[in-house]
Amino acid sequence: MSGNTRPIEASIRTDFRDEMDYGSYLGLDALLSAQHPVSDPPHHDELLFIIQHQTTELWLKLVVHELRGVRRFLDSDDLPRALKGLARVKHIQRTITEQWSVLATLTPSEYAEFRGSLGQSSGFQSHQYRAVEFLLGNKHAGMLQVFRDKPEIHAQLAQLLQEPTVYDAFLRLLARRGHAVPTEILDRDVTQAWTEHPELIAVFKTIYEDPHAYWELYEACEDLVDIEDAFQLWRFRHLRTVQRTIGFKTGTGGSSGVGFLKRALDLTFFPELISVRTEIDGPLGV
Numbered sequence: 001m002s003g004n005t006r007p008i009e010a011s012i013r014t015d016f017r018d019e020m021d022y023g024s025y026l027g028l029d030a031l032l033s034a035q036h037p038v039s040d041p042p043h044h045d046e047l048l049f050i051i052q053h054q055t056t057e058l059w060l061k062l063v064v065h066e067l068r069g070v071r072r073f074l075d076s077d078d079l080p081r082a083l084k085g086l087a088r089v090k091h092i093q094r095t096i097t098e099q100w101s102v103l104a105t106l107t108p109s110e111y112a113e114f115r116g117s118l119g120q121s122s123g124f125q126s127h128q129y130r131a132v133e134f135l136l137g138n139k140h141a142g143m144l145q146v147f148r149d150k151p152e153i154h155a156q157l158a159q160l161l162q163e164p165t166v167y168d169a170f171l172r173l174l175a176r177r178g179h180a181v182p183t184e185i186l187d188r189d190v191t192q193a194w195t196e197h198p199e200l201i202a203v204f205k206t207i208y209e210d211p212h213a214y215w216e217l218y219e220a221c222e223d224l225v226d227i228e229d230a231f232q233l234w235r236f237r238h239l240r241t242v243q244r245t246i247g248f249k250t251g252t253g254g255s256s257g258v259g260f261l262k263r264a265l266d267l268t269f270f271p272e273l274i275s276v277r278t279e280i281d282g283p284l285g286v
């Protein structure tokens with residue numbers, strides 16, 4: 001070692017004329033030429049704004065892929081692989097929630113300088129975010145409206161709206177394993193947002209009262225609760241970042257802004273998994 005440099009080993013590949021290399025495998029030409037700031041004159045901080053969104057969208061792409069996988073593994077009774085997928089989703093959620101701190105370095109003054117260039121575009125038009133919500137049970141046909149001029153995306157979301165959610169797939173697995181999931185729930189109209197079914201609480205109570213007898217199911221329940229928690233943390237960090245950046249301005253997407261985002265904090269994916277906690281008593285009855 002000399003001069004604080006590392007010798008490049010003679011065997012290191014350098015001729016890629018007829019070979020796949022790093023950039024071609026990863027499609028870096030496309031990826032790194034997909035940042036198109038619109039502010040005029042160009043604003044230094046717009047690249048941060050774009051990359052924050054793009055990295056989140058890349059992770060959302062993987063979340064959609066993993067949740068589709070989880071649903072498939074549940075359908076085929078492969079609970080260990082479903083659990084693995086849920087664990088991966090949790091790590092991704094942690095990463096995209098953590099990364100709000102990067103965007104929080106954007107001050108209101110900086111953002112105001114290029115916000116006007118964003119027109120009516122808004123995260124409300126993120127189809128991958130909507131896909132994740134649909135997969136987790138927050139179905140809402142009205143959310144397809146903003147994609148009416150994008151037939152492919154509209155069709156994909158319309159299809160997802162018709163399909164069972166991850167929770168539907170889990171409840172069907174529970175039924176196959178002998179748990180008393182009412183048939184009205186198994187045959188529900190899956191295009192509708194999930195609403196609480198109190199009859200399910202008894203099913204989860206059985207599992208939570210004897211975790212060792214139902215260990216994998218118990219783990220799956222806790223993973224779903226973790227994912228709901230993590231989703232709410234993402235929403236909360238978004239809300240706080242929005243508030244510190246634009247205060248109580250209306251959104252570029254046309255909503256009231258912070259007030260609208262706050263209402264999402266009352267939404268719930270797996271309400272029975274929260275309610276069952278009220279029912280779990282220890283040996284001293286509390």
Ligand code: HEM
Nearest residue numbers: 053056122123124126129242245251252253254255257264
């Ligand atoms: C300074 C940064 C940001 C501001 C000021 C902001 C502001 C807003 C506002 C006001 C809305 C409500 C819809 C509207 O009227 O526009 C919204 C929705 C949304 N934003 Fe952002 N946002 C920011 C960053 C981000 C980032 C980085 C993402 C990541 C992809 C994101 C994703 C979303 C999503 C998915 C929605 C829809 C939420 C829902 O339906 O509940 N936003 N945002």
Ligand SMILES: N[C@@H](CC(=O)c1ccccc1NC=O)C(=O)O
Nearest residue numbers: 118121122123124250251252253
């Ligand atoms: N809705 C934001 C604008 C915004 O954040 C945004 C604009 C274009 C693409 C993505 C965005 N992110 C999240 O809403 C605003 O009202 O300032």
